[in-house]
Amino acid sequence: MVKARIPAPRRSLLLGASALLGTSALLVACGAPGSPSAAGDAAHRTAAPSASTSASGPTDGGSSVAARPTPGEDARTSASPAPTASGSPTPAAPSSSPYAPPSAARTTAPAQPGAGSTPGASAPATHAPAPATGVLRHTASGGRTVALTFDDGPGPATGRVLDLLAQYGAKATFCEIGDNAKARPATVQRIVAEGHRLCDHTVDHPQPMHAQTHEQQVAEIRDAKADIERAAGGSPTITWWRAPGGDFTAENERIGADFGMKSLGWTVDPRDWARPGVQAIVSDVQRNLRPGGVVLMHDGGGDRSQTVAALEQLLPWMVAQGYVFDFPQS
Template sequence: MLTRRRALLAGAVSLGAAGVAAACTPGTGNRAATAPPPAAGARAARRPLKPSEYRLRPLTGYGPPRTAPGGTPVRREPLLRVSGRGRTMVLTFDDGPDPRYTPHILDTLARYEVRAMFFVCGEMASYNRDLVSRMADEGHVVGNHTWSHPLLTRLRRSRIRSEMERTSDVVEKACGDRPEWFRAPYGAWNRAAFQLGAELGMEPLAWTVDTLDWTEPGTRTIVGRVEDGAAPGVVVLSHDAGGDRSQSVRALRSYLPELLDSGYHVTVPRRQYV
C-alpha cells in the first residue's frame, strides 16, 4: 500500500510539473500536448506572431470519461486544449485576487474587451470579494484554485473536498454562481481531485503555455513565451497574486494587443457538459 501511494504521488506531481494534460473537443476525442518551457530567466527567441510549430498529438489508452451525478464527467486527465473557431486562445490567471495587481489586469482586459479566466484561492477571495464580483460582472470566468493552495496529492480526500467547497462557497457569495472550472495547485492532480471536482460540478483545466511568471524572469521573457507559444486552442498560465506580479501586469499590456492584431481571438471556454 505504501509503495502504491508513493507511486501515485510521484506520478501526479510529475504530471503537473511537466504540464501534460488531455483535451476533449467535440468530434476529436482526447488530445494532449507538451511544450517544455525555456529555462527561467532565459531570453525567449522572438519571431513573427503566427501559430507556432506547437502541435497537439493524440493520446492513446484513454476512454470516454465517466459521468458523475449532476452531469460533470470524472476525467483521468485535466483538459488542456480549448475548442473554438479559428485562432482561439484562453488567458488564465492563478492565485488571486490581489488588490495590488488584479485591478490592473482587469483594466487591461477591459481596455481590449477581452475575457479571461481567474482561478482564485478562497483565502484570497474572502478578503477581496469586490474583485471577485468585478471579475464576474465584466464577463470573466471565476474558477476554483482551492482555499490555501496546498499540494492535493498529499491531502486526505476530506481535506481536498473542504479546500474546494470553501472556495466555491466564497465565489458564490461574491458573484452569485458557483465555479464550473477548477485547477489543481502546482498542476498536481490525483484521482480524488478529479472525482471531487466532478461531484462539485467542476471541470478540470490545465494549461498549454506556462509563462513561469512566478519566477520573475523579466517582462520581455514573459511576453516572448506567450508569443512564441501562441497557437489555436492554447491555454496560457499566468498569475495575478502569490508574489510580485508587476512583470505579469506589464507583460499583458504588451502581448495582448499583439495577439489581437495577429488575428487571435482571446476568449473563455464553454462547458461541454451541463
C-alpha cells in the same frame, strides 16, 4: 662390528628422497603458493586502505582507492554531498517550483516485485496516485482563439489586469484562492460584472495536492467554491477548478466533478510567478501559443508587476495575430 656398505647408486637415491621430504615439510610450514595461508597473506597485502589512510593520500588528481565505510557505520554517511574542488559540499539541486506541474514520477505506477522478491514483503509506504484523464486544455470554440487564465488572486494586481483586458475587449478566467476571494469581495464582483469567469483554485493552495488526505482535498475544493460564490454575490457559475501546481489526479478530478466542476489545465506556462523578466514572459507566450491554447498567468500570490507589464505587450500582439479571446472548453 663391520658396518654394511651401501652401494653408491642406492646411497644417492636415499639422499635424494631425504632432501625431497625436507623441502615438502618446509613448504607446509611456510605456506606454498596457492595454499590457504598464502592466499590470506596475498589478500592482506592487497587490501584496500582504510578511510583514514586514503584521506591522507595524494590529492593531485591521481588514481586512488575509494575509502570504504567502517563496518557498522551509518549508511546515511555515504549520502553526504560530494565536496567541490574548493572543499565545500555541492549544493543540493533547487526544489521544484511551487506552481510547476507535477513530475512524471508521481504518475508512474510503482514497480512490480521481481521474481526473486521475498513473499510477504511489505509494499512501499506510498504509491503514485492514478493520474487524471479529463483535464481540459483547449478553448471552447477552437480555431484561432486563446483563453487567458489568471491564478492565485484576487490580489493587488487584479485591478490593473482587468483594466488592460477591458482596453482590448478581452475576456479571461480567474482561478481564485478562497481566502483571497474572502479578503477582496469587491474585486471578485468586478470580475463577474465585466463578463469574466471564475474558477476554483482551492482554499489556500496546498502542495502537493495529492498528498492531502481525501477529506482535506474535499474541503479545499468544496470550501473554496463556497468562498468564491459568497464573495461574488448572487449565484455565479463556477465551471472549473484548477489544482495547485497542476497536481491533478483521478481522485481530486472526481471530487471536482462531484461539485459540478471540470479540471482546467493549460498549454502555455511562461512561469511569470517566478518573475523571470518581462521580456522572458512575453517571448515564452509568443513562442508557445497555438490556436485554441490556454495561457496560464498570475494576478495574485506575490508581486505581479512583471505580469502586468508583459500583458501590456501580449494583448496587442494577440490582436495583431488575429486571435479572438475565448473561455476554456467546459
